Amino acid sequence: MAIEKATRLKKLPPYLFAEIDRKKKAAIQAGRDVINLGVGDPDQPTPDFIIEALNEAARDPRNHQYALDEGSPRLRKTIAEWYHKRFGVSLDPVSEILPLIGSKEGIAHLPLAVVNPGDICLVPEPCYPPYRSGTIFAGGVPVYMYLTPETGFLPTLEAIDPRAADAAKLIYVNYPNNPTAAVAGLDFYERLVAFAKKHDILVCSDLAYSEMYYEEKTHSALEVPGAKDVVIEMHSLSKTFNMTGWRVGFAVGNKAAIAALAQVKSNADSGIFGAIQDAAVAALCDESGFVRDQVEMYRRRRDALVDGLCGLGWNVSRPPATFYVWFPVPKGYTSEQFCTAMLEKADIVMTPGNGFGRPGEGFARAALTVPEKRIAEAVERIRKLTF
Numbered sequence: 001m002a003i004e005k006a007t008r009l010k011k012l013p014p015y016l017f018a019e020i021d022r023k024k025k026a027a028i029q030a031g032r033d034v035i036n037l038g039v040g041d042p043d044q045p046t047p048d049f050i051i052e053a054l055n056e057a058a059r060d061p062r063n064h065q066y067a068l069d070e071g072s073p074r075l076r077k078t079i080a081e082w083y084h085k086r087f088g089v090s091l092d093p094v095s096e097i098l099p100l101i102g103s104k105e106g107i108a109h110l111p112l113a114v115v116n117p118g119d120i121c122l123v124p125e126p127c128y129p130p131y132r133s134g135t136i137f138a139g140g141v142p143v144y145m146y147l148t149p150e151t152g153f154l155p156t157l158e159a160i161d162p163r164a165a166d167a168a169k170l171i172y173v174n175y176p177n178n179p180t181a182a183v184a185g186l187d188f189y190e191r192l193v194a195f196a197k198k199h200d201i202l203v204c205s206d207l208a209y210s211e212m213y214y215e216e217k218t219h220s221a222l223e224v225p226g227a228k229d230v231v232i233e234m235h236s237l238s239k240t241f242n243m244t245g246w247r248v249g250f251a252v253g254n255k256a257a258i259a260a261l262a263q264v265k266s267n268a269d270s271g272i273f274g275a276i277q278d279a280a281v282a283a284l285c286d287e288s289g290f291v292r293d294q295v296e297m298y299r300r301r302r303d304a305l306v307d308g309l310c311g312l313g314w315n316v317s318r319p320p321a322t323f324y325v326w327f328p329v330p331k332g333y334t335s336e337q338f339c340t341a342m343l344e345k346a347d348i349v350m351t352p353g354n355g356f357g358r359p360g361e362g363f364a365r366a367a368l369t370v371p372e373k374r375i376a377e378a379v380e381r382i383r384k385l386t387f
């Protein structure tokens with residue numbers, strides 16, 4: 001019997017980069033000195049104080065059994081304290097906080113909790129792909145909000161067709177943004193909350209990069225008075241604490257959305273390994289300045305890349321947040337042609353912008369996930385090319 005893929009999988013957009021991926025693997029296998037600015041995964045290790053917390057917690061037999069689906073009370077209390085300290089927002093640890101096996105899991109499962117087949121979800125483009133795939137898996141219909149430089153890569157809420165807005169169940173937003181590195185001010189969240197209330201839409205605000213800011217502190221949508229009526233927010237320890245492999249994040253906000261997501265999860269997973277939850281407590285309680293030191297390291301890398309490329313006459317703006325640099329590719333190239341040329345001529349991997357959605361065409365994303373010296377080397381290699 002031939003096993004056929006489910007229709008929902010066939011509805012996912014095609015994977016665009018098979019050819020570039022093949023060339024990247026071939027270059028690495030051939031022993032070429034590839035500088036990989038393609039992946040959004042911190043190159044530095046998880047700090048020792050978190051590993052030590054894990055070590056100790058792993059020896060505790062209470063952590064060897066199934067964890068509570070709703071997360072440990074200690075972690076939920078710590079998240080509430082962290083949120084209050086960071087954003088001035090009070091959360092009830094029992095009903096307004098839900099630990100996740102990484103924020104991707106919550107982002108992708110949320111539509112199963114609140115979207116019925118045929119319902120519209122408003123999805124930004126370019127975007128982190130699970131907003132789109134989560135919507136499709138739940139039978140929802142993504143309606144895209146294009147993010148362009150003219151509006152600071154914020155969606156123009158007034159431009160959304162009012163019929164689509166009225167029919168929508170969920171809207172995803174993500175600031176600091178992957179891939180554009182844009183940030184949103186509190187005024188944007190105020191307009192967003194008003195829009196969501198007017199049209200009865202749940203806002204899913206993805207704050208995976210909330211701590212990776214270089215200038216002003218970033219905001220939470222929950223800072224807007226009354227936001228809990230319509231907002232669920234997703235957070236991650238992955239990028240903040242170099243813990244991408246550990247899989248721990250959390251959802252906070254609207255009680256009904258948290259309860260519905262918890263119900264989906266209790267039918268799909270059995271909680272987060274207790275020792276990882278204890279390590280997450282250690283991370284969120286840290287006062288050593290680890291996170292800000294880490295951000296200063298990314299700032300130096302950012303400046304090395306942006307100043308280097310601008311010095312070559314490229315049009316590259318300095319991102320105010322995230323470890324991504326999003327820039328228009330040189331004239332006469334598509335995103336994919338540009339990234340292929342970078343790989344073939346300079347052994348540098350960057351991500352073509354169109355992989356994040358159509359409006360990403362004409363852009364490329366470079367991740368600051370290699371040491372400053374390697375970034376300087378990348379700029380030197382690019383200097384020798386002609387675009």
Ligand SMILES: Cc1ncc(COP(=O)(O)O)c(C=O)c1O
Pocket residue numbers: 040101102103104105128174177178206208235236237238244247248249
């Ligand atoms: C915008 C955004 N949100 C969420 C995530 C998921 O992070 P995690 O599942 O590791 O918490 C990522 C990861 O790259 C991301 O870029």
